[in-house]
Amino acid sequence: MKWPFPSNRRKAGAPDLYHELREEIPEARKQGELPARDSGSFSRYFCDLCNSPFTIHELRQCSICGRWGCKDCWTQEYYICNSCNGILKMHLVRSRG
Ligand SMILES: [Zn+2]
Numbered sequence: 851m852k853w854p855f856p857s858n859r860r861k862a863g864a865p866d867l868y869h870e871l872r873e874e875i876p877e878a879r880k881q882g883e884l885p886a887r888d889s890g891s892f893s894r895y896f897c898d899l900c901n902s903p904f905t906i907h908e909l910r911q912c913s914i915c916g917r918w919g920c921k922d923c924w925t926q927e928y929y930i931c932n933s934c935n936g937i938l939k940m941h942l943v944r945s946r947g
């Protein structure tokens with residue numbers, strides 16, 4: 851699995867932070883596990899963060915916690931959900947002192 855930081859950012863320390871987050875954040879879903887299906891629809895699944903229904907193409911699985919997020923619950927920059935991004939930001943602030 852690749853660390854989702856863009857390659858033009860400094861790489862040093864990033865893998866450690868990634869592993870720190872993986873250890874700190876409990877895995878809500880296994881990687882590759884599908885999101886919860888909307889029982890009222892054949893093609894819609896629920897965003898794990900806002901619980902709104904979306905098609906599978908509109909959802910992305912977080913590489914840290916495994917939850918599925920829609921575009922509003924997603925941090926494209928790091929390829930993680932907004933929930934993990936909040937924790938990541940706390941770590942970044944802490945590591946900068
Ligand atoms: Zn959402």
Ligand SMILES: [Zn+2]
Binds near residue numbers: 912913931932933935
């Ligand atoms: Zn996440």
